[in-house]
Amino acid sequence: MAILLNVVLFLPLFGALAAALLPRGEAAQHKSWALLVSLVTFFLSLGLWFNFDGARSGPEFQFETHVPWISALGIGYHVGLDGVALLLVMLTTALTPIVVLAAWKDVQERVKEFFIAILFLETAMIGTFAALDLVLFYVFYEAILVPMYLLIGIWGSENRIYATVKFFVYTFAASVLMLVAILYVYFHDGGTFDYVAARQSLSVTRDAAVWLFAAFALAFAVKVPMFPLHTWLPDAHTEAPTAGSVILAGVLLKMGTFGFLRYALPLFPEAALQFRGLVAALAVVGIIYGALMSMVQTDMKRLVAYSSVSHLGFVMLGMMAITAEGVTGSVYQMLNHGVSTGGLFLLVGLLKERRHTRLIADYGGIAKQVPWIATIFVIVTLSSIGLPGTNGFVGEFLILSGTWLSRLKSPAWYAALGAVGVILGAVYMLTLVQRVFFGKLDNPENRKIPDLSLREAFVMVPILVLIVVMGLLPQPFLETARPSVDRLLGRMQAAELRLRQAEPGLRPLVGTEPPAVAMARPPAEPAPGPAPEPAPSPHGSN
């Protein structure tokens, strides 16, 4: 089955090359072709989903291909998926056809280049999650910048050039130091860039590990983005075309959190344990700050963009808890954010296509005019603020309970502040819904807005299905992530043991506080168990 992953990985790229041969004027052909390629990719990736062995005893990486690529430099082509990577690949392949369909009418100029860029981007995104060679990972990670840079810069709105250059330079600058760190790793793990081998045999001094962790963490923290390195995000999200915003929010930000989970933590566990408090604190600051910034935005897209800062803060907080619940919730929240924030950007895109404005003040009371869009918007909003029954609840609950029970210093504070973020989230999202959809319809311009078209319904339905399915049946997704999460925790525990050997008096770091262990063992069940923090707020219910 290893071939299947390679097919899924490169099919979009070959699709893009084929699209380059189609004549420029044939816009309809380019759209249909991109849709076809991305749909076929999605259906093939379902093969990965159903063939994945999610048992705990199963191999860590599946669908592996390992061949030399540039042997003169020691670089190999090594790809494979663990549970987390599989989930993110599925998210990518599912979002791409949606994005293609959403861009159908939105993109009028240079249609050919647009869809080539999207397909190229899909290969690079899948490659980032599938790569098991450090340099291959870096290549895919950087290759994403080029099409994304073009997407924002060519098809974005007024301030696009500033936004896209900022996006590119920010991300590029942060990741080059990771390249030096990768090279350093190469010379300290027996001369290989292979991730699996490097994780086994890497031996660096404590000080060096701190620097290496810092280099990796910097690259990923910009991508996530974590406060205070988030400033590129509001600009990029706001100026990007709808398709670009959806991909940025849905997939690209996950590359940062995935990078922490896959590289920064397992490669340098001691350093990660040393700095987890700092990272978790920044995550909490990000949660609150992003939420507060969202509350004062007048631009819908910017509001959703800042809400991403807040949501990604949850992902990082859960990860830094280093408990089974926290990390599982963190992985789940990555998917949730992709679905719900992706959905919000799609909806804002729909409105913007109709009214050519993103300002909240230009809307008001349009629920009567566009009942379908309003209904869907409310559902996606509820998912975004974590109402029970939607996917957002599962993730936020796991993260907050995992954080509360963790062995961070004074974990209750982290969890409590995180919960405040949940409440603030409900405030700004519901205010947005109220100001846009309810109240008096007093702007005559808004009386002419058409409701959802059939094509747009096809765009939104998968999002709604995912919201409900992931909210009510989280088990298959959590089970898929479980072995990877367990392995990560095992690695962190081993690191803790090593630390304790050097420093016997060390307080426990990994896992949950003892009384909680029995209670919270099956992390998938959100219902039972005393939740010490306020459950995601009741504000959401109406």
Next chain:
Amino acid sequence: MSTLDLQALLPVILLGAGALTLMLSEVYLTSGRRAYQSGLAFLVAVAAGLAAAVAPERTLPGGQAVSDGFSSFVICVVCAGLALSVLLGRGWLERRGIERGEYYALALFGTSGMALLGMATDLLLAFIAIEVMSLAVYALAAYPRRGQRPSEAAFKYFIIGSFASALFLYGSALVYGATGTTLFSGIGRGGGALLATGLALVLAGLAFKVAAVPFHAWTPDVYEGAPTPVTAFMAAGVKAAAFALLARGFLAMVAGTSVGTGAQLGGVLGLLAVLSMVVGNLFALPQRNVKRMLAYSSIAHAGYLLVGVLAAGSQPSRQSGISAVLFYLAAYAVTVIGAFAVVTALERVTPSPDVEAANPWDLSRFAGLAKSRPGLAFAMAIFMFSLAGVPPTAGFVAKFAVFQAAVSARAYGLAVVGVLTSVLGAYYYLRVVVAMYMGPARDGEEAEHAPVPMAVAIALAALAVVALGVGPESIATLARAAATRL
């Protein structure tokens, strides 16, 4: 001199013979049809490259030159550069109606000097090779004769180049005084202040040629003023040949002299590398003139190459350093020729050479290019991303190899400075892409179609850049093999 010796020298001989043939052909030309001249020059370039690829490994009598994997690789790179520049020059000259056999003859003479430079293991022979190369390029820079810019560029280049040659020659004389030989292999025999001064002067002369800071001041003016195809040839060929000599010389110095002197030389070279990377990138940042920006960027790239040379100087990373330099030279040559080729294609032809267009290379010339000339814009975007070192292009693999060598030599500081300055680079290279793809289209004049040979050169270069970025295995292996046989 045996047959094998001749075979080893065959690339140089071919290039020289080709140049003479072209000179004579111009004398006897009556029809005025000159299309065959560029064809002949192209064929000679290809033949010389092939001859270098199959050249036997040999030390030529007297030990003044060797033919080994390293020289073969360098000759192949300069010949590829020549071939592309010939295609480029053909289109440029034809448009202006100033095509003459001498142009190609000079390019071939210059390349023969470069080829010899790749083989030289003796200061005196190196000096002769440098002069053969430089005199041809001085003349090429002034080739259009009329118009202020080329003459100014050629004059500056000539004066400063002669100064550099004089430094090199004086340094060689001091080295001879200290050691009694000009052979690289004999440098270890002497010592003391005389040798150190001599080596420093030789290094300074070479630093002029490779345009390393603080010996770079001539570069922007000369690169900007020279006819663009010649600039491309200089950036690719002269740089490759000069770096070949620098690498060979530096390795011989490190191997020959005491550890202390070697470390001092390394320190000097490291300083030059850092200065070149920082100054080159910083000065390129505000340039709106694309040609001048590429000139400053070539200074920055000299810095990255110096990092590779420096890494080659320490024992554990010797091979990875040399092969990184070789790969970098190949990648930079195709990328920079491609970039200058696009600049050439966009140049307006003025009615008379005495009238010079205002701001012919301004960034605004590139505005909206993606609409009017999508192919050209796409190729330029590839070259810019490669120069910036973004995967999957040749430039990324090249930078990667150089920094890998640097980390292997434990020169972490150099690697960090290198990656950080390359971020600056990303900014100004991207500005060209922004203008092409995101800027408003220029109204009125349409860019002319590039002449066929020029378009071929651009397409070849773009293909090479992508191929070296996606599948660099073959060239990287060749570079590695060449490094082991130095």
